[in-house]
Amino acid sequence: MVDNINFESSQRRVNPLKFMLWLLIVSIVMMFAAFTSAYIVRREEGNWLEFDLPSVLIINTVVLLLSSIFLHWAYVSAKRDNVGSVKVGLCLTIAAGVAFLIGQWIGWGELVDNQVFFGGHTANPSGSFLYVLTGVHAFHLITGLIFLIIVVISAFKYKVHSRNLVRIELCAIYWHFLGALWIYLYLFLTLNH
Amino acid sequence: MSSTDISLHNDVHSGHDEHHDDHHDQSFIEKYIFSQDHKVIAKQFLFAGIFWAIIGGTLSSLFRMQLGFPEATFTFLEPLLGKWVEGGKLDPNFYLALVTMHGTIMVFFVLTAGLSGTFSNFLIPLQLGARDMASGFMNMLSFWFFFIASIIMFYSLFLETGPAAGGWTVYPPLSALPQAIPGSGAGMTLWLVSMAIFIVSQLLGGVNYITTVINLRTRGMSMAKMPLTIWAFFLTAVLGLLAFPVLFSAALLLIFDRSFGTSFFLSDIYVAGEALTHTGGSPILFQHLFWFLGHPEVYIVILPTFGIVSEVISTCARKPIFGYRAMIGSMLGIALLSFVVWAHHMFVSGMNPFLGSVFMFLTLIIAVPSAVKVFNWIATIWRGNINFTPAMLYSIAFVSLFISGGVTGIILGNSALDIQLHDTYFVVAHFHLVMGSAAFFGMFAGVYHWFPKMFGRMMDEKLGYVHFWITFICAYLIFMPMHYMGIAGFPRRYYTWTGFDTFSTFLDMNSFITIAAIVVFVGQFIFLFNFFYSIFRGRRATENPWKSNTLEWTTPVNPGHGNWPGPLPVVYRWPYDYSKPGAQEDFIPQNVPFSQTASSNLPHERDFE
Numbered sequence A: 001m002v003d004n005i006n007f008e009s010s011q012r013r014v015n016p017l018k019f020m021l022w023l024l025i026v027s028i029v030m031m032f033a034a035f036t037s038a039y040i041v042r043r044e045e046g047n048w049l050e051f052d053l054p055s056v057l058i059i060n061t062v063v064l065l066l067s068s069i070f071l072h073w074a075y076v077s078a079k080r081d082n083v084g085s086v087k088v089g090l091c092l093t094i095a096a097g098v099a100f101l102i103g104q105w106i107g108w109g110e111l112v113d114n115q116v117f118f119g120g121h122t123a124n125p126s127g128s129f130l131y132v133l134t135g136v137h138a139f140h141l142i143t144g145l146i147f148l149i150i151v152v153i154s155a156f157k158y159k160v161h162s163r164n165l166v167r168i169e170l171c172a173i174y175w176h177f178l179g180a181l182w183i184y185l186y187l188f189l190t191l192n193h
Numbered sequence B: 001m002s003s004t005d006i007s008l009h010n011d012v013h014s015g016h017d018e019h020h021d022d023h024h025d026q027s028f029i030e031k032y033i034f035s036q037d038h039k040v041i042a043k044q045f046l047f048a049g050i051f052w053a054i055i056g057g058t059l060s061s062l063f064r065m066q067l068g069f070p071e072a073t074f075t076f077l078e079p080l081l082g083k084w085v086e087g088g089k090l091d092p093n094f095y096l097a098l099v100t101m102h103g104t105i106m107v108f109f110v111l112t113a114g115l116s117g118t119f120s121n122f123l124i125p126l127q128l129g130a131r132d133m134a135s136g137f138m139n140m141l142s143f144w145f146f147f148i149a150s151i152i153m154f155y156s157l158f159l160e161t162g163p164a165a166g167g168w169t170v171y172p173p174l175s176a177l178p179q180a181i182p183g184s185g186a187g188m189t190l191w192l193v194s195m196a197i198f199i200v201s202q203l204l205g206g207v208n209y210i211t212t213v214i215n216l217r218t219r220g221m222s223m224a225k226m227p228l229t230i231w232a233f234f235l236t237a238v239l240g241l242l243a244f245p246v247l248f249s250a251a252l253l254l255i256f257d258r259s260f261g262t263s264f265f266l267s268d269i270y271v272a273g274e275a276l277t278h279t280g281g282s283p284i285l286f287q288h289l290f291w292f293l294g295h296p297e298v299y300i301v302i303l304p305t306f307g308i309v310s311e312v313i314s315t316c317a318r319k320p321i322f323g324y325r326a327m328i329g330s331m332l333g334i335a336l337l338s339f340v341v342w343a344h345h346m347f348v349s350g351m352n353p354f355l356g357s358v359f360m361f362l363t364l365i366i367a368v369p370s371a372v373k374v375f376n377w378i379a380t381i382w383r384g385n386i387n388f389t390p391a392m393l394y395s396i397a398f399v400s401l402f403i404s405g406g407v408t409g410i411i412l413g414n415s416a417l418d419i420q421l422h423d424t425y426f427v428v429a430h431f432h433l434v435m436g437s438a439a440f441f442g443m444f445a446g447v448y449h450w451f452p453k454m455f456g457r458m459m460d461e462k463l464g465y466v467h468f469w470i471t472f473i474c475a476y477l478i479f480m481p482m483h484y485m486g487i488a489g490f491p492r493r494y495y496t497w498t499g500f501d502t503f504s505t506f507l508d509m510n511s512f513i514t515i516a517a518i519v520v521f522v523g524q525f526i527f528l529f530n531f532f533y534s535i536f537r538g539r540r541a542t543e544n545p546w547k548s549n550t551l552e553w554t555t556p557v558n559p560g561h562g563n564w565p566g567p568l569p570v571v572y573r574w575p576y577d578y579s580k581p582g583a584q585e586d587f588i589p590q591n592v593p594f595s596q597t598a599s600s601n602l603p604h605e606r607d608f609e
């Protein structure tokens, strides 16, 4: 009993990769906690440009929420071995993710049209912060998209099914997190504008 | 469900578990360069740390020469340093660069990456009874990111305009404006790039350490049976995971200010009579972000040595550690508190004095868990059957240095006193005793203690003693007088001080400190010789030379890939059963079941027999 090899340490219940992903998420949360608290601290000091948030952001938020729903659908389908809808769901997720990014780009365009710049002598930190928050979030979203593409490729190789859920599960956790992060940022920005 | 689990496990983890049994031949590159074995990665971090420590020490000897002998000319340095010592006189900008790079290198590259990288990597799997880290690949990436960061930082030393020179805390506006000093040009850019990569490396490593501790403990190794080293490394990694992303944010904003024309930290600045266009930024904001990392960072440096020292003291005093749970509790307390005291570095930044008193209160509370630890170490040594190995001497000296430096911390933590002492040599003395010296001593203790497991040979004890006494005596000779100068108001970071009458009286003292600093620097070559000589020629070690209880000593002399040739050890008891009454020997390793130690079992342990 005691020497049973079955007690090899790596056979634990928590999947180590999933655990690691959560830790990485913690560090991303800390990064944005730093940005948003810097935002508040800086705003309290005055000399703060007030402007309207780009109107496209609300559409982007809905698109990103939709992408999460697609991904969840793909995940549930994978659990039920419904390989066809896994592929469709994942592709829709990617499409929505790309649409979100394009929407954010349009949002930046709107800002520029309203004379809210990232840098330069007319820039105010209030505008720069908006670019940083959306930009760093978009950067993480791109890493999420890369992850999604990896999962799609393995889905097309029939490697995503009920007995092999790890990849899509990890991807889903990350993607939903990025969605939640965006909602937090969006609420934070609306409340501060 | 269980079948699902197993197939998952095989899919994700294949390549890891099969490795240890069939020892297929690895190429040299796989084995020593791009290795995924935690023991090799630990040694890579150790060698890199030693390299950086030599660089960092050399830089400090250079600026100490300037401080100790302000009137001298160092023509002999000209061939080496060229225009930085034109006519034998250190260039002021070079002096600032030296101080900055010394701080950066020592704090981040030696005492963070070198220390955690070596000992967390080496000991976490070995002491937990795991084959390797949770992800060997990420672990390898962690080292190579560190390596890239190192190369960039090292390269910045050779730039035409010199490396970063705004102090290791890189406060803007100085660090943000290339017009301000030469060091804020390309040197600062490389500093930021290097640190960003460094942070990625730390996060990869930290995620791995935490996951391994939570998930890969061997059977019987509950959290409450873990050696204190593991607790320390674990909490260090947690601190890093929470604090380093914030530094990353700060660095990113600084990069934007420098290169993209934003004004997060800059406002209303005139350089050489010309107004800059930046408006609306706040330099204090940077200080908040920096010290939110910066204070936890000092505990990231010291916590691993807490663990190392606890382990060494208990082993070499042949006594159970006093207050095991109190040790864990105080580390948890310190880790928690370290996030809410950062503004004690900013008492004189114009912060609201009321806020200052809140931070003062929180800061002074940290003294309580620190004192608990010191008390427990002393109580462990008290009436122990002490085995004065070099590691033990370093550990005892660690406690001494930690007390001396901690006491001055309490003084600085009082905002009223800090108004006088801030930015004087008193602060320099404080953190060099409590962080610089103590952490180095803890690291030396770790190297001397675990060298046999790392290299299968023993280091020379006599050389170890010589190295110890030189280092210990000089540490106090260097930093004690600095308190005195600091109280007299002697400012830190000044290139030259002979212009001030008040400070001219300190000429002798400064020369004295410099001589001690150079002696201790030279003394480190004894260690280097001992280290490298012993790797190849040292006395062969046995499996468990210190008669220690923890699991790493149950591995073969040179543990191979997978650490244990047979099945993993199973843990039955805590790691500190030293000199247990009634036991046959004065130590009972963690993997000895209670059924084999009937004569020494305590009443409540009889149930486990």
Ligand code: HEM
Binding pocket: B169, B298, B299, B301, B302, B344, B345, B363, B364, B366, B367, B370, B405, B406, B407, B408, B409, B410, B411, B412, B413, B414, B418, B421, B422, B423, B427, B430, B431, B434, B435, B436
């Ligand atoms: C009893 C515990 C401690 C207290 C109350 C304390 C308090 C302080 C205070 C108030 C300062 C700011 C002084 C100033 O700049 O005017 C300071 C600086 C510093 N402390 Fe401590 N400290 C403690 C322990 C430690 C430990 C354990 C470490 C590291 C292992 C450490 C490392 C540092 C460093 C590196 C600085 C200077 C940073 C700089 O300005 O370059 N301290 N400490």
Ligand SMILES: [Cu+2]
Binding pocket: B294, B295, B298, B341, B342, B344, B345
């Ligand atoms: Cu501090």
